[in-house]
Amino acid sequence: MALLDTRSKDIRNLPGFGLTATLAVAFLYAPILFLVLYSFNSGRSISRLDGLSWQWYQAVFANEEIAGAALNSVLLAVIAASVATVMATAAALAMVRMKVRRKAAAYAVLNFPLMVPEIVTAIASLIFFSSVGLGLGFGSLVIAHTTFCIPFAYLPITARLTSMDPALESAAADLFARPWRRFTLITLPLLAPGLMSGWLLAFIVSLDDFIISSMLSGPGSTTLPVHIYSMLRLGITPEVNAVSSLMVLVSALVVITSGLIARKQT
Amino acid sequence: MSDLQDHGDACRLTGLGRVYGKGASAHHALDNINLTIRANEFFTLLGPSGCGKTTLLRLIGGFDQPTVGEIAIFGRNVAGLPPEDRPVNTVFQNYALFPHLTVAENVGFALRMLGRPKAEIVATVARMVALVRLEGMEHRRPDQLSGGQKQRVALARALAPGPKILLLDEPLSALDAKLRQRMRSELKALQRETGITFVFVTHDQDEALAMSDRIAVMQDGRVQQLGKPEEIYEAPANRFVADFIGGANLIPARIGAGGAMAEGLGVVPATGAVGAEVTLAIRPERLAILAAGLQQPGDLGPLRVAERIYMGNELSFRLEGATVPLHVTLPRGGLRGAQDFAPGEAVCLRAEPGAIRVLAS
Amino acid sequence: MKLHRLLLAPSLGTILIFMALPIAITTLYSVLTPAQYGGVIWKPSAEAYIRLLFERDIFDDTLTFNTDYLQILGRSVLQAGVATLLCLIIGLPTAWFIATRPPGQKSLWLMLVTVPYWVNLLVRTIALLLILRDEGPINRALQSIGLTDGPLPLAYNNFAIGLGLVSSFLPFMILPLYAAIERFDFSLLEAAYDLHANRRKAFFAVVLPILRPGLIAGGLLVFIPGIGSYLAPDILGGGKTLMLGNLIGMQFQGSRNWPFGAALSTILMAVTLIALFIVARRAAREET
Numbered sequence: 001m002a003l004l005d006t007r008s009k010d011i012r013n014l015p016g017f018g019l020t021a022t023l024a025v026a027f028l029y030a031p032i033l034f035l036v037l038y039s040f041n042s043g044r045s046i047s048r049l050d051g052l053s054w055q056w057y058q059a060v061f062a063n064e065e066i067a068g069a070a071l072n073s074v075l076l077a078v079i080a081a082s083v084a085t086v087m088a089t090a091a092a093l094a095m096v097r098m099k100v101r102r103k104a105a106a107y108a109v110l111n112f113p114l115m116v117p118e119i120v121t122a123i124a125s126l127i128f129f130s131s132v133g134l135g136l137g138f139g140s141l142v143i144a145h146t147t148f149c150i151p152f153a154y155l156p157i158t159a160r161l162t163s164m165d166p167a168l169e170s171a172a173a174d175l176f177a178r179p180w181r182r183f184t185l186i187t188l189p190l191l192a193p194g195l196m197s198g199w200l201l202a203f204i205v206s207l208d209d210f211i212i213s214s215m216l217s218g219p220g221s222t223t224l225p226v227h228i229y230s231m232l233r234l235g236i237t238p239e240v241n242a243v244s245s246l247m248v249l250v251s252a253l254v255v256i257t258s259g260l261i262a263r264k265q266t
Numbered sequence: 267m268s269d270l271q272d273h274g275d276a277c278r279l280t281g282l283g284r285v286y287g288k289g290a291s292a293h294h295a296l297d298n299i300n301l302t303i304r305a306n307e308f309f310t311l312l313g314p315s316g317c318g319k320t321t322l323l324r325l326i327g328g329f330d331q332p333t334v335g336e337i338a339i340f341g342r343n344v345a346g347l348p349p350e351d352r353p354v355n356t357v358f359q360n361y362a363l364f365p366h367l368t369v370a371e372n373v374g375f376a377l378r379m380l381g382r383p384k385a386e387i388v389a390t391v392a393r394m395v396a397l398v399r400l401e402g403m404e405h406r407r408p409d410q411l412s413g414g415q416k417q418r419v420a421l422a423r424a425l426a427p428g429p430k431i432l433l434l435d436e437p438l439s440a441l442d443a444k445l446r447q448r449m450r451s452e453l454k455a456l457q458r459e460t461g462i463t464f465v466f467v468t469h470d471q472d473e474a475l476a477m478s479d480r481i482a483v484m485q486d487g488r489v490q491q492l493g494k495p496e497e498i499y500e501a502p503a504n505r506f507v508a509d510f511i512g513g514a515n516l517i518p519a520r521i522g523a524g525g526a527m528a529e530g531l532g533v534v535p536a537t538g539a540v541g542a543e544v545t546l547a548i549r550p551e552r553l554a555i556l557a558a559g560l561q562q563p564g565d566l567g568p569l570r571v572a573e574r575i576y577m578g579n580e581l582s583f584r585l586e587g588a589t590v591p592l593h594v595t596l597p598r599g600g601l602r603g604a605q606d607f608a609p610g611e612a613v614c615l616r617a618e619p620g621a622i623r624v625l626a627s
Numbered sequence: 628m629k630l631h632r633l634l635l636a637p638s639l640g641t642i643l644i645f646m647a648l649p650i651a652i653t654t655l656y657s658v659l660t661p662a663q664y665g666g667v668i669w670k671p672s673a674e675a676y677i678r679l680l681f682e683r684d685i686f687d688d689t690l691t692f693n694t695d696y697l698q699i700l701g702r703s704v705l706q707a708g709v710a711t712l713l714c715l716i717i718g719l720p721t722a723w724f725i726a727t728r729p730p731g732q733k734s735l736w737l738m739l740v741t742v743p744y745w746v747n748l749l750v751r752t753i754a755l756l757l758i759l760r761d762e763g764p765i766n767r768a769l770q771s772i773g774l775t776d777g778p779l780p781l782a783y784n785n786f787a788i789g790l791g792l793v794s795s796f797l798p799f800m801i802l803p804l805y806a807a808i809e810r811f812d813f814s815l816l817e818a819a820y821d822l823h824a825n826r827r828k829a830f831f832a833v834v835l836p837i838l839r840p841g842l843i844a845g846g847l848l849v850f851i852p853g854i855g856s857y858l859a860p861d862i863l864g865g866g867k868t869l870m871l872g873n874l875i876g877m878q879f880q881g882s883r884n885w886p887f888g889a890a891l892s893t894i895l896m897a898v899t900l901i902a903l904f905i906v907a908r909r910a911a912r913e914e915t
Contacts, residue, residue: 014723021724021736024717028743028797031754034764038757087638094634109639113646115903117855119872120653120892121646123879127656127889128649130666147645150638170329171362173349175376176427189366208747211857211872215879225749232862236757244750251746259738 032248039241056242066243069227072138073207076223079142081202084149085157088198089191091150092157097166113148121148122215129216136218144216145206152205153198160194193261200261204254207247275341276431276463277303277326282335284321284487295321297487299335303465304480305430308457310466312474313484314510319467320435322484326465327433328352340430350379355424356433360440361416363408369395369419370404376427394422397456414445421456431463438473450476471511475499483507505625508547515553515592517546519624526624530588531566531615536624545625550595552621555583555605558612567614571607583607585615650896657889665883675890696874700894703871706785706860707853710792711800714849715842717793718800725801726808737805744798752791752858759787759863783865791859792849799848807841843906851899871895 039057043050060066091110100106113121121144129140168190172182210225217226224247231240282299285292296318303309311319324330326337328349337344344352355376363372374391382390395401398418408416417437424432434453438446454477457464468474474481475495483490483498483506491503502508509516519528519536526536526544534546558568569587578598585592594615596605607613657675659667677683682693725736743751758765761778769775781787811834819829835842857872866873871891878888 014720017720017724020717020720024721024797024801025736025739028740028794031751031758031794032743032746034758035750035754087641090634091638094631098631098634100631100635106635106639109642109647112642115851115899116646116650117852117872117895117899119855119857119875120650120896120899123875123888123892124646124649124653126879127653127885128645131652143645147641150642154638165360165362167358167360167362168364170349171356171358171364172375173329174327174354174356175423176350176379177375178350178379181379186364204745208745210747210749211876215876225747228749228753232753236753240753241757244747244753247747247750252742255738255742255745 035241036245036248039238039245041238041241044238056238057246059239060242060246063239066224066227066239069222069224072221073224076138076141076145077203077206080145080149080206081153081199083142083146084202085153085195085199087146088150088153088157088202089195092154092161093187096158096161097169110154111151114151118211122212125212126215136216136221138221140216141213141221141223144212145209148209148212149202149206153202156197156201157191157194160191160197164190193264196261197258200254200258204251207250274305275302276305276307276339277465278336278338279322279326280336280338282322282325282337283333284318284325284330285333294487296325296332299487299489301482301489301492303431303463305340305463306461307479308454308464308466308477310468310474310478310481311484312468312471312481312511313490314469317484318487319469319484321487323356323433323435323465323467326431327354327356353429354431354433355427355429357417357420357424357435357437359435359437361408361420363416363419363423365408368405368407369400369411372408372419373422373426375423380427390426394426397425398422413440413442414449417441417449421453425460425462429462431465434464434466436468437466438468439470446473453477475511483510485510500620502547502623502625505545505547508545508623508625513550513593513595515546515548515550516590517548517592518589519544519546528566528588530569532564534566534622534624538624547623547625548617548621550582550593552618553592553594554616554618555585555594555596555607555613556616558614561614562616565614565616568612569614571609571611571613574607574609581606585613653889654893654896655889657886657893659886661884661886663883665879665885667885672886675884675886678887679890679894696891699869699874700871702785702868703854703856706788706792706870707850707856709789710796710853711846711849713789713793714797714800715846718797718804718845719842722801722804722808726805726811740798740801748795748858749862751795752862755791755794756782756787756863759790782863783867785864785868787863788859788868788870791863792853792856795856795859796849796852799852800845803844803848804838804841807838807844811837840910843909847902847906851902854898855895 038049040052040054041049042053042055091106094100095103095106095110125140125144126136129135129144134140164187168186169182172186177185208225209223210229213223214226214229217223222230224243228240228243228247231237231243279299279301282296283294284296285294287293299322311322313319321330325332326339328344328347328351331346339353349356364375367375370391373394374387377387377390391404395404398421400415400418400422403411403415403419408419411419417440420437437453438449441449450473453464453466466474466477475498478495480492480494481498482492485506491498491507493501498507499511502511502514505516508514517528517531519526519534521527521536521538521540521542521544522533523540524535525533526538526546527533528546536544538544553566555571556565561567567587569585569592571583572586572591573584575582575584576598577595580598581596583594583596585594592615656667658671658673660670660672660674662668674683677690679696680692681690682695683690721740725733725740728736757763759782760766761780761782763782765781766775766778769779815833815837816829819833824832854870855872855875856870857876860866860868860870860873864870869877875888875891875895878884878891882888
């Protein structure tokens with residue numbers, strides 16, 4: 001690519017693009033950063049930063065309702081992510097390593113949840129669970145969350161599996177390893193980073209969900225985002241800021257962890 | 267591996283075929299392969315890419331199933347048996363070393379799978395590592411090894427369980443030239459020492475000629491010729507083999523009254539139906555160039571030197587005057603001869619006895 | 628049972644039973660009669676779809692054309708369309724910029740762009756409201772500089788909703804575009820220059836057509852969630868400017884007209900499927 005270097009530099013550094021990118025990123029972060037900043041405000045006001053204080057966080061941690069909702073959310077996310085990861089792993093093994101007739105159809109079904117608008121999924125689940133008699137509550141939430149988590153877990157697992165040399169499994173067979181041992185000794189250890197990424201992705205998607213959870217949650221099975229929404233009825237209080245900031249923290253941690261795992265692979 | 271039946275034949279392939287797809291678009295990767303690989307021999311499958319040699323190796327190893335035909339290993343039909351049930355081990359083209367295991371764990375893997383006692387595994391691993399001269403590397407991971415070292419680990423790993431047949435899928439192709447040369451002799455020596463039957467796949471004819479006891483030259487899914495290296499080189503059975511192995515001058519000719527008549531060259535002794543089209547195959551190093559004035563009956567020519575190329579260790583000449591350009595190589599000089607000719611010179615060619623092969627077109 | 632079927636069964640089964648089937652039942656519900664406190668009576672009725680376009684007089688059952696719901700549908704499409712366009716205008720240069728950075732910077736930028744996506748949408752929407760409100764920093768800054776006398780109405784209106792949609796879905800536009808640009812063979816541009824194209828012509832004649840699949844993917848990823856958006860119109864629009872998502876949600880909360888909600892949802896699903904189908908057809912045709 002050294003030939004027309006000056007020219008290709010031309011198209012790579014188009015004027016204004018860098019500025020646009022910076023502004024775009026600023027636009028994406030500014031509201032969040034502002035939220036986090038004001039969660040430390042020692043006064044109640046949103047317009048004036050009085051001083052820095054942990055008081056709103058203390059209030060949040062002392063609040064039983066919030067704690068209950070948070071526990072529900074985490075439990076739900078852990079269960080949904082784990083079940084989804086196991087199912088997605090099985091599916092990935094089948095799709096990547098085996099001959100599947102009508103692979104395109106299977107692929108479409110696996111990606112189906114990603115294509116449906118969330119509100120449609122939400123009310124469809126509501127209609128389904130009430131018509132089947134399962135009602136609302138934690139059980140229905142688990143089922144609905146697991147379902148939409150599957151494609152999110154599936155993507156990193158498939159990516160990792162396809163980048164694995166299939167000759168490794170052939171070599172293991174050549175060296176007298178039976179199918180189950182091939183899986184546990186060779187495939188699984190090498191797949192591990194993909195599994196972790198998939199789990200983390202599914203976890204955060206479940207934790208973040210609002211609209212589906214709000215349709216399906218019943219008394220006692222509120223999730224944290226649904227509870228935050230109900231807190232909004234009293235306006236955007238500093239407690240809301242604090243809880244929201246905590247959710248930002250969790251998201252950031254998950255993404256960074258996921259990124260570190262991905263980095264370690266290469 | 268408990269089937270130590272003492273047949274002389276390590277592997278017998280009968281009517282073997284592998285077809286992909288159906289009907290008009292079916293692709294015959296292998297077509298009616300019949301061959302026998304003898305115990306303790308270094309057997310090579312040689313051919314250009316796409317000829318079916320790797321497919322054949324995979325069928326023997328159990329990584330693929332034939333569409334028709336039978337494979338017998340030491341007298342036992344292995345149809346349907348997966349690789350883990352065959353007394354055969356493989357050295358893969360890109361080594362396929364387990365990246366998350368150490369060298370020692372890689373080498374000992376098969377024995378671990380077979381449930382051998384720990385002491386035996388440790389001892390065998392040590393022996394194998396010494397055999398391929400990688401002492402000191404036992405605790406390294408594959409990503410800490412050079413290409414040549416990886417290749418040796420792959421070899422040790424496949425030899426550790428003591429197979430009767432070793433399959434090698436172009437194991438030297440990823441190595442640089444000097445290393446490749448050295449590995450050739452090492453592999454050959456290893457095969458002699460251990461007495462294991464080697465089935466070696468390569469597209470490199472120098473390798474095949476240097477290492478093999480017998481070679482099967484393949485093209486289009488079929489065996490074109492099977493024989494010892496000398497036979498393959500000196501007496502190619504058809505046009506493909508003549509052209510693929512070594513360089514060859516391939517000259518169209520027609521059988522006439524006195525033999526095969528090649529335009530611009532003369533008549534060469536040959537038998538066959540009068541009027542039949544044939545191909546004359548002559549190796550470039552088996553022709554001598556003489557000045558045109560010295561042409562005798564039986565010599566080919568007259569021809570004109572069109573190009574002289576200095577190749578370092580030899581001189582290569584392109585001669586015009588026949589239907590196709592002819593290539594002749596001469597040693598550069600010194601004790602082996604000091605002939606040289608300039609472009610434009612009129613010359614003729616004298617072939618060594620038996621150097622001209624008459625092949626069906 | 629063959630192994631691969633066994634492995635695929637759990638995930639495919641779960642998705643088919645708990646997502647595809649419910650959506651089918653929803654479509655079924657859209658042609659039933661609403662029960663009084665939510666739910667349905669199993670009596671077929673086209674009332675839900677009629678209600679979209681007409682208002683039925685309670686006394687004499689006559690139908691009058693009613694644009695209320697059509698307005699909401701129209702507003703949703705318009706908002707989503709504008710948001711898509713804006714995301715395109717902002718997203719393409721951003722994706723181009725990131726893709727043309729050296730490798731170290733590249734992954735940093737990518738991470739910067741993706742992290743907001745993983746933050747809860749509710750939280751992001753609340754945060755945006757915080758900034759746009761009358762008491763928020765933007766208005767205070769503008770007033771303190773002296774550019775305006777009173778606060779600008781930046782929140783609780785269509786403008787805020789639009790901004791919310793752009794902010795929610797901008798990463799969805801940037802990432803597919805980035806992927807497409809990454810795959811772009813820059814030597815094609817050099818060939819174009821060699822054939823006397825200037826920068827602008829090269830961009831439109833060579834770059835854009837090749838990026839088109841990425842543009843379409845990004846566009847869909849913004850437009851489809853955009854029309855069904857719930858939180859942005861609810862929180863940033865103050866609940867006054869309804870969009871399709873809110874309208875649907877309402878039928879299952881306050882209004883309790885399940886068939887009507889189901890009908891709206893079916894229409895949204897249909898629009899989604901049509902859009903996806905068109906793109907899939909285009910992509911398949913382009914591949915041959």
